[in-house]
Amino acid sequence: MxxxxxxxxxxxxxxxxxxxxxxxxxxxxxxxxxxxxxxxxxxxxxxxxxxxxxxxxxxxxxxxxxxxxxxxxxxxxxxxxxxxxxxxxxxxxxxxxxxxxxxxxxxxxxxxxxxxxxxxxxGRPGGRDSGGFAAIRDRMTGRLATRWAEHGGGRTLGLVADDDGWTWCSADVDPSGADVVLRASGFDLGRAVVARRTATQLRGWVVCGELGDGVQAFAVLGPLPEQPLPE
Missing domain, CATH: 1.20.120 (Four Helix Bundle (Hemerythrin (Met), subunit A))
Known part of the structure; x- marks a missing residue:
């Protein structure tokens, strides 16, 4: 703490x-x-x-x-x-x-x-690699897991960062072997788990399986944005 x-x-x-x-x-x-x-x-x-x-x-x-x-x-x-x-x-x-x-x-x-x-x-990027950002990315996956259990249709979800090595899975399996796998930058995935990425963006990161209705699992803090955000 x-x-x-x-x-x-x-x-x-x-x-x-x-x-x-x-x-x-x-x-x-x-x-x-x-x-x-x-x-x-x-x-x-x-x-x-x-x-x-x-x-x-x-x-x-x-x-x-x-x-x-x-x-x-x-x-x-x-x-x-x-x-x-x-x-x-x-x-x-x-x-x-x-x-x-x-x-x-x-x-x-x-x-x-x-x-x-x-x-x-x-228009001032920064703080992307901060310890606070990493901590909240990890914290918010708990909410994502709860919502995925409701919207994921019994499938496993894996998130894989293609730059900083961060991974997460909704079950105790290798994230890259989950039923549905999203791959993007660690920053984008961190923003995704706080409802700051569009459904289209999320679907575009899928490298295995299909999100389907599971995309709604990412609306952890309210509706997903309709247009991509600058950060």
């Missing part, structure tokens, strides 16, 4: 530094819409990231992270620029780290997933 707290701290600092740098170079950049979260701008997404930490510390965290809860975080911070939001985030970060040491590192998933969403909106 201490390792994952450190990963949260690294990711938060990296996102905060990105926001400060981008806002100095192009103040309008954070007003761009976020393709992965189309109802929000980059500033709105950042407000949610900050607000989630504040709400967790306040004991206000519903199990389902429902849209009303997340939108309230954005609305409460309307009018603040990126620097002000990062200032608030930096202030709560030590307390949130202590909270995670005592209660678990659920907030790591939010900051890691949304780092890439924000980078996609800003």
């Amino acid at each position: 201490s390792d994952e707290v450190a990963l949260w701290q690294e990711t938060q600092a990296r996102v905060g530094g990105l926001v400060r740098a981008v806002e100095q170079e192009d103040p309008a950049a954070l007003r761009r819409p976020v393709p992965a979260c189309p109802d929000w701008s980059g500033r709105d997404l950042l407000a949610h990231m900050v607000g989630l930490g504040a709400d967790v510390l306040a004991g206000d965290e519903p199990d389902d992270h429902n849209p009303s809860w997340t939108q309230a975080q954005v609305d409460a911070r309307a009018g603040r620029d990126g620097a002000a939001l990062v200032d608030e985030w930096d202030d709560l970060a030590p307390r949130l780290a202590d909270w995670m040491r005592a209660h678990g590192t659920r907030p790591l998933g939010d900051v890691v997933i949304h780092e890439q969403d924000l980078r996609g909106a800003l």
Whole structure:
């Protein structure tokens, strides 16, 4: 758990530094819409990231992270620029780290997933090889396994990264020998297991078997995007 707290701290600092740098170079950049979260701008997404930490510390965290809860975080911070939001985030970060040491590192998933969403909106790739990204990729396969059991028709599913050596299987067998095998970059597979890749993209990575209705197993955090995302 201490390792994952450190990963949260690294990711938060990296996102905060990105926001400060981008806002100095192009103040309008954070007003761009976020393709992965189309109802929000980059500033709105950042407000949610900050607000989630504040709400967790306040004991206000519903199990389902429902849209009303997340939108309230954005609305409460309307009018603040990126620097002000990062200032608030930096202030709560030590307390949130202590909270995670005592209660678990659920907030790591939010900051890691949304780092890439924000980078996609800003056109600033980065963080792809981070420990946080790898940790959340592994964590989210648990949800994928549950959904695959519902949608996979009794078949096994294997994911094989063609660049960083990462593999996963829904059963205790060699992933490359599963009934359905997807092969892509480790980054793309990591984004796929958090519902950030289209059904067409997923089907295009199949090297064995057919996804069929099993493609819905990847909708672990909501519907799959209709168009490819920039990150």
